Amino acid sequence: MSLDIPDGQFVVLVGPSGCGKSTLLRMIAGLEGITGGTIRIGERVVNNLPPSERDIAMVFQNYALYPHKTVAANMGFALRMARMPREEIANRVARAADILGLKPYLDRYPRALSGGQRQRVAMGRAIVRNPKVFLFDEPLSNLDAKLRVQMRTEIRSLHLRLKTTTVYVTHDQIEAMTMADRIVVMRDGHIAQAGAPLDLYDRPANTFVAGFIGSPSMNFLPGRIEVRASGPVFVADGGIELPLRPGGPVPQGRRVTYGLRPEHLVLGGEGSLPAQVRLVEPTGSETMAVMKLGRSDVVGVFRERVSVRDGETILVRPDPAHVHLFDPESGARLT
Amino acid sequence: MSETIPQGVPAPRPVAFARTVPSSGGRTGALRWLVHAVVAFIVLWFLPILALLLSSLRPQADTATSGWWMALVRPSYTAENYLLALDQLRIAGSLGTSLAIAIPTTVLVVLLSVIGAYALVRMNFAGRTALSLLLVALLVTPPQITLVPLLRLYNLMGLSGTIPGIWLYQVGFTLPFGVFLLRGFIALIPQELFERAHLDGASELRTFRSIVLPLSRPIMASLGIMAFLWSWNDLLIPLLFMGGSSMSLPITVNLAGMVAQTTQGQGPLMAATFLSVAIPLVLVISLQRYFVRGILGGAVKG
Known part of the structure; x- marks a missing residue:
């Protein structure tokens, strides 16, 4: 070193x-x-x-x-x-x-x-x-x-x-x-x-x-890239589709690890996906929720008060501007 | 602020005990009984010394006719026994010889133990493990089995009947215990303190002098008390090795001889015995705050 x-x-x-x-x-x-x-x-x-x-x-x-x-x-x-x-x-x-x-x-x-x-x-x-x-x-x-x-x-x-x-x-x-x-x-x-x-x-x-770096840690989802007419999307293992930043130089079908920080998971809005809440931890200034998105457990941190209870379903979507893509083998950053 | 750098550890106050004993809520009753039992035990333990003191102060005639406790009922005291002991039994000389044996023995044991323990804990040298094992072997060696060969060796070398000969023997047989005790203590001094001293630019000798010695003071005091008591109370070694000496016999040897004679009566013997007990007693009492701390200090690093 x-x-x-x-x-x-x-x-x-x-x-x-x-x-x-x-x-x-x-x-x-x-x-x-x-x-x-x-x-x-x-x-x-x-x-x-x-x-x-x-x-x-x-x-x-x-x-x-x-x-x-x-x-x-x-x-x-x-x-x-x-x-x-x-x-x-x-x-x-x-x-x-x-x-x-x-x-x-x-x-x-x-x-x-x-x-x-x-x-x-x-x-x-x-x-x-x-x-x-x-x-x-x-x-x-x-x-x-x-x-x-x-x-x-x-x-x-x-x-x-x-x-x-x-x-x-x-x-x-x-x-x-x-x-x-x-x-x-x-x-x-x-x-x-x-x-x-x-x-x-x-x-x-x-x-x-x-x-x-970062607490709670970044969420990692395994899956692959699909290029659609509207642009590339990430298809997680288990089927759900998550948005990518437009213009990423990633080829069709490539396997990637999709990284998303908890605070870059947003509540509601266009293209939201249902997520089943498993655990809610309100800290006052923010709310941390562990939920099941597709087949994976993800953690979200929301500035808004989230009035859901464990077991209920909420609508969330990733903020595509803050998505990180990594190579699943080496772990190295792709974008 | 002062720029002088005080090295001394201020006297630790044993208040922690006084505070912790009564404060255990529901178990206070049981604890109180325990305290009572311990106090009763201490009193019982102390009775012989009290008997010794009283007997030594009673007139010869009283001692012959009634038990020592009668001195509490019908007080009549005299210093005659002490005068007799000092005058006829040459107790002062015996005490002097005993001190001349015990003090250098104690100093040597403490000093060599702390040096040896430091070396075994902190220094890397070939045969360190072997030396540690040898130490344990020496700990379990009964001194008695060495008596005959050592006595012959002493006679050969002209050490027999000399005080340095006794130092050598007693230091030699207390040292394994001393190194063992101090090694456990020094091993508990956090590694970081040594690294700190290294970073601060202290040499090995300086680290030993400025860090290890002051920190080991309580345990050294404990060892000192034990070494002194063992040396002081030792009868066998002086009895065998001081034969043929022109000096006053050590107090233990002198007293043991006196017990065999009956001509002097009990009084002077009691007086002499009390004097032989009083000196270590004063030592233990004056160093006992270190003693208590030393024992605890060895168990848990405060």
Whole structure:
């Protein structure tokens, strides 16, 4: 794999567990040896440099605070190891504490802090080093949902303020979407696709990325293309016909996977098909419904209030402008 | 803020226990009974020490005619037994010898155990697994079977009758347990802390000194107490290995000898015994907050 991260960019590595994203991060950090290739930070090849000389700072998932050291000592330890003068350490710690709102807690021990505060200390340890690169290894997965959203914003605004190049690992695609300048979706040690969050969302390169980015996931229906007088249509296995964007360069009879995001399923209108609702989940702002369309289960998300109950039938149709077509074998995008 | 970096773990307060015991709602009754039973057990357990203390303070004539509990009914106390013990039985010298054995033994056991445990957990070297197994083998080896060969070896090397000889023996036979205990504890220190230290640029030695040592302090205190008690209370080894020494006999050996004699009467023996109990007691009480935490700390990483 090859990945070039421009200076100051916030890059999120995302993928299912075991895809190698953490390993990649640990290789950049120098905690994991590499057997081949080159890792360069700035102009410097760091393949064989120990972590402390790579000019990086890493934030661990479980914070890895030294339990027997105060917040200030935790933040200053790396600087002390670098034999920095005491005043300079104190200054840097004070500045970082200021940025993170940790001033009142500098003399406390980690066990006397809340989860969010510990997370901030972990970030403070990274900030004081003033590194070229920040590395985050799933830093928010130990926090509760509300705090996670708050810390997400804080990390983002911290990045906007410090403009330090950041590599951030997560398995949570929402985190990736909301925080990244660029998302790198990984699968089995390879890059499945890299790009801006909305590019990945709008034009996923393959079924893996399409299914991974977005929640609820994209619906996939197997079937084939038929060219009619009115234009090409998609005929799903089981018989139902779904519209395609006109002008797609797809030959008659080709087998494809038809991809449609839940929010691109519209209620009613011309060409609607009956779908039997199996499950309705209203969240207030929107309604999610799992339904049977033809032979397949599909998920739809509607901004409108849908007043159907489980088992009833509603009329839906796909928005042809947002249909994705993939090759059924390779999973690669066709259009 | 301060730029000095305090290393100390502040004293943990054992309040957590006090809070959790009475708060279990419906089972409070049963728990209260359990607490009562435990307290009764503790009192029962403590009776001999109380008897020892009272007997050591009673005049010789009283001791001969009535049981120790009469000291509570008709109090009449004297320090005479202690004076006799210190003067005629040379108890002070014996206590000194015992301390000279127990303190270095304890320090060596704790220090070498933590170094050994760290190496076994954190360092990769050839024969690590074999060494771990050997450790277990040493744990189950009864020291008694080594007595005869070791005594001959000691005589050959001129270690017999010397205090360093006893250190060597006791350290050697406590170390497997010490390494075993600390290894379990150090293995529970999260991997991330070591990686963190590595990232922070700390050397192996620095990691050991700044991370492992402070974190292991409670378990080291526990081990220290145990090592001290074992060394202090040991009769067999000093009895066999201190023979022919010009020094005062260790307290256990001295006391065991005194029990055989009847000329001195019970009083001074009680006084001497109480002194031999009091020193470890003070040690345990002063370190007990570490002791409790150390045991828990080894079981679940807080």
